Amino acid sequence: MNASTHPHPAPRALRALFLAVAVAAVGLGVAALLRPDPIRAEIGSVDRGPVSVWVRDAGRTRIRDRFTVHAPRDGILVRPDWKVGDAVRAGVSVLAVLGPEEPAFVDLRRRAVLEAQRDAALARIDAARAGLGEAEARCLQAWRDLHRAEETARANITPDEEVERLHAAATIAERARDAMRAEVEAARHLARAAELELGDGQPIENGPGTVPDPGRELAVRAPIDGSVLRVFEPSGRPILRGQPLFELGDPEALEVRVPFASHDALRLRVGMHARIGTDLGFERDVPLPLEGEIQTIEPRADTVVSALGVEEQRVDVILRPLGEWPRLGDGYHVEVAVEVERSPADGIRTPSASLFRHAGGWAVHRIAPDGRSSVTTVEVGLVAPDYAEIRTGLSPGDRVVLYPSRWIEDGVRVLDPNGR
Numbered sequence: 001m002n003a004s005t006h007p008h009p010a011p012r013a014l015r016a017l018f019l020a021v022a023v024a025a026v027g028l029g030v031a032a033l034l035r036p037d038p039i040r041a042e043i044g045s046v047d048r049g050p051v052s053v054w055v056r057d058a059g060r061t062r063i064r065d066r067f068t069v070h071a072p073r074d075g076i077l078v079r080p081d082w083k084v085g086d087a088v089r090a091g092v093s094v095l096a097v098l099g100p101e102e103p104a105f106v107d108l109r110r111r112a113v114l115e116a117q118r119d120a121a122l123a124r125i126d127a128a129r130a131g132l133g134e135a136e137a138r139c140l141q142a143w144r145d146l147h148r149a150e151e152t153a154r155a156n157i158t159p160d161e162e163v164e165r166l167h168a169a170a171t172i173a174e175r176a177r178d179a180m181r182a183e184v185e186a187a188r189h190l191a192r193a194a195e196l197e198l199g200d201g202q203p204i205e206n207g208p209g210t211v212p213d214p215g216r217e218l219a220v221r222a223p224i225d226g227s228v229l230r231v232f233e234p235s236g237r238p239i240l241r242g243q244p245l246f247e248l249g250d251p252e253a254l255e256v257r258v259p260f261a262s263h264d265a266l267r268l269r270v271g272m273h274a275r276i277g278t279d280l281g282f283e284r285d286v287p288l289p290l291e292g293e294i295q296t297i298e299p300r301a302d303t304v305v306s307a308l309g310v311e312e313q314r315v316d317v318i319l320r321p322l323g324e325w326p327r328l329g330d331g332y333h334v335e336v337a338v339e340v341e342r343s344p345a346d347g348i349r350t351p352s353a354s355l356f357r358h359a360g361g362w363a364v365h366r367i368a369p370d371g372r373s374s375v376t377t378v379e380v381g382l383v384a385p386d387y388a389e390i391r392t393g394l395s396p397g398d399r400v401v402l403y404p405s406r407w408i409e410d411g412v413r414v415l416d417p418n419g420r
Contacts, residue, residue, distance in 0.1 A: 038413040042402040044351040051349050051382045051389040053341040059258030061332045063249035071243045079236035088222035096220040096245050114194045121191035128187050132180035139177040142170035226250040258336045259314035262301045267340045270294050274319055274338045292319040349387040354400040365401035373412045
């Protein structure tokens with residue numbers, strides 16, 4: 001039998017090999033198509049460190065002791081020369097000068113009445129002067145009669161009873177003369193009062209260089225050493241008794257008033273430490289943040305309406321400074337953070353963004369060394385906006401998924417945004 005008539009076994013084995021390779025390639029391709037793609041997510045690390053719980057709110061600085069100087073009487077305020085920020089000394093610095101009130105405006109009817117009163121007073125003066133002349137003449141004659149009677153009485157010519165009668169008459173005449181003199185003075189004063197009310201008065205020199213006249217003007221002096229915080233009346237004008245003129249205080253004696261929500265105020269205690277800054281995160285403060293301590297928690301709450309129209313109960317908390325407070329003045333807006341709880345410094349903590357609710361508790365997506373996610377139940381202690389205290393379930397160095405989405409499940413490969 002000729003060998004060329006039988007098929008060679010090599011091509012058949014080669015075709016089988018090619019077929020097996022093709023089937024394997026198709027299987028690998030299908031497996032690759034069916035395998036889920038890795039999910040990209042932010043990844044954080046578990047480490048050791050303290051977890052601090054802070055109560056934060058906004059407040060304002062204010063000068064601790066403020067004094068308002070009021071006008072002690074009605075009068076005309078001489079234009080003050082003080083500006084906000086000027087330093088004053090107690091009992092030395094003259095803050096304001098009060099002059100007497102100017103006469104009220106007299107209308108035509110009132111002027112006619114006053115002129116009639118003046119003329120009547122002048123006529124009364126003339127009548128009183130005439131009566132005074134008559135009374136002085138009678139008084140002089142009575143004393144002359146008494147002196148003659150006394151001389152004749154020494155010669156036993158005039159009886160003692162007549163001398164006594166003349167002495168009483170002279171005394172009565174003297175009293176009548178004094179009464180007429182008083183009548184003249186009273187009429188003169190009435191005429192003067194009418195003339196003064198008819199007149200326009202003398203204007204007070206109103207300027208910063210005016211020197212107080214103790215006889216006519218009242219000088220209001222500073223009650224404390226400090227600075228002028230506010231000038232209520234910058235110009236000269238009539239003022240009333242009790243009207244505020246200046247506000248004084250010591251700009252270096254600052255404190256902070258913070259209206260905390262009532263549920264946050266329940267967690268505060270006198271003596272707690274606080275951080276004070278001008279920015280909510282304290283990142284842009286130089287040299288802030290400052291240090292403070294709670295001095296007073298007021299015992300009552302006030303109802304405050306928020307910008308959204310929601311009624312809130314707010315409690316004023318007063319903080320005193322610790323150390324120096326540079327670059328701050330009265331009425332500055334500040335952000336205050338008070339530490340109310342703190343975990344041990346060597347405790348385990350995880351980013352708070354890694355926690356999610358699971359089976360009635362807390363859990364995280366822990367990333368295994370092969371990059372796959374594993375739902376891990378944890379026991380949580382203190383929770384702050386940045387970190388949460390982990391009591392059981394994680395170890396330092398573990399990697400966890402931050403802000404986990406519903407696409408991340410057990411066994412899913414997770415990559416960070418850089419593909420690692």
